[in-house]
Amino acid sequence: AQTVTQSQPEMSVQEAETVTLSCTYDTSESDYYLFWYKQPPSRQMILVIRQEAYKQQNATENRFSVNFQKAAKSFSLKISDSQLGDAAMYFCAYRRRRDDKIIFGKGTRLHILP
Amino acid sequence: DVKVTQSSRYLVKRTGEKVFLECVQDMDHENMFWYRQDPGLGLRLIYFSYDVKMKEKGDIPEGYSVSREKKERFSLILESASTNQTSMYLCASIGGIQKPQPQHFGDGTRLSIL
Numbered sequence: 001a002q003t004v005t006q007s008q009p010e011m012s013v014q015e016a017e018t019v020t021l022s023c024t025y026d027t028s029e030s031d032y033y034l035f036w037y038k039q040p041p042s043r044q045m046i047l048v049i050r051q052e053a054y055k056q057q058n059a060t061e062n063r064f065s066v067n068f069q070k071a072a073k074s075f076s077l078k079i080s081d082s083q084l085g086d087a088a089m090y091f092c093a094y095r096r097r098r099d100d101k102i103i104f105g106k107g108t109r110l111h112i113l114p
Numbered sequence: 115d116v117k118v119t120q121s122s123r124y125l126v127k128r129t130g131e132k133v134f135l136e137c138v139q140d141m142d143h144e145n146m147f148w149y150r151q152d153p154g155l156g157l158r159l160i161y162f163s164y165d166v167k168m169k170e171k172g173d174i175p176e177g178y179s180v181s182r183e184k185k186e187r188f189s190l191i192l193e194s195a196s197t198n199q200t201s202m203y204l205c206a207s208i209g210g211i212q213k214p215q216p217q218h219f220g221d222g223t224r225l226s227i228l
Contacts (some may be wrong), residue, residue, distance in 0.1 A: 006156075009154070033214040035214075035216060035217075037217075037219075043202075043221060043222050044219055044220070044221050044222070045204065045206075045217075045219035046219075047216040047217070050214055050216060052213070052214055091156060091157065093217075095214070097214075099164075099170075100145050100162070100164065100208060101159075101162070101170075102147070102159065102217065103159075104149075104156045104157040104158075105156055106154060106155060106156035107156050
């Protein structure tokens with residue numbers, strides 16, 4: 001069975017600093033997608049970044065980037081130049097391509113210190 | 115912009131009641147999902163549907179059922195509500211132009227069972 005593990009329930013980072021959120025997953029599938037979602041206090045989940053497993057190049061979206069290590073089954077999220085608006089719960093998600101079944105990690109609550 | 119609308123933001127019901135949570139998406143997405151979100155447990159998949167009248171059990175389907183009579187609407191039903199079903203419920207659909215397609219989430223329904 002697939003699992004997604006976020007080992008850091010809570011993290012803090014100083015504004016303008018860089019922080020890395022970890023995510024590991026377990027799967028026997030070869031074709032899948034990985035996502036990071038953000039859930040601010042207003043509650044709606046929004047997509048941060050996505051990665052296709054067959055692409056070796058790490059995805060980047062402005063200040064957000066991932067370090068995708070397929071062999072190690074690791075998918076960490078790096079946030080550069082942290083801003084107060086980055087404070088949220090972050091969820092790592094794995095999606096199996098063949099049937100779209102999705103598994104979420106338990107989340108990491110990120111605090112931004114002014 | 116994709117809109118996923120959940121009928122209620124907050125709902126209070128009594129033990130034993132039959133409860134309906136409604137979700138509507140406006141982008142003709144085929145795949146729709148129901149999750150519950152509990153502190154420390156992340157998002158857990160209850161049911162998902164990949165087409166009208168089609169449904170698949172997720173990881174925690176017990177005590178729940180779903181209905182998908184029209185493509186845009188995916189309903190979650192608590193047959194006989196119990197206090198352990200007090201939770202935040204999130205609906206999502208998959209779609210979009212950019213691949214891999216992300217999930218789009220509703221605002222959530224905070225359900226309390228008394």
